[in-house]
Amino acid sequence: MARPRTYDRDTVLDKAMSLFWRLGYEGAHLSALVTHTGLNRFSLYKEFGGKAGLYEAALEKFLGYLLGQYRDILTVQPLGLENIEAVLRSLQYGSEYYGCFMINTLTQRDTVPEGAYAKALAGADEIEALYFGNLVSAMARGQIASGSNVAGLGKMLQTLDQGLHIQGLAGTSDAQKDRVISAVMAGLRTGVA
Known part of the structure; x- marks a missing residue:
């Protein structure tokens, strides 16, 4: 007879996510994961197949949360520059920012599990598609120049979005981040971006 679970899967994923988030895949050693999550090694392997499976499951949970936030902002009607600015400004660094x-x-492409990398890439692609949809609408509404390269602008916004997260890790202040966002939004409105 199988023993019943003595742990909550979501709690374990939250704890694993926080450790992976701070230390990276390679930095979060199995012994630290066992201690931090409260799972024993047997349960970790039984539930997740090992460290790689735990990382992938934690990332999947994070992506559900992250993409939900992006969808909540970037699907507000009417689509357009207001949504783009709102989602960019929603990024807050805080005192303990881990990106x-x-x-x-x-x-960390070369060190994370392949499946996790593929999921992260799909998440980034979805964010870019959400930006693209808002740019198409912004052009139809006359918020950006007619004939703008919305595919290129969508890639630029996704790149900016990712860069802002990396800048936060490098110590960029919220004030510096806000100046960058203001400059990009002004460029989009005047056709300079």
């Missing part, structure tokens, strides 16, 4: 777990995964 974005998705972007951290992308920057």
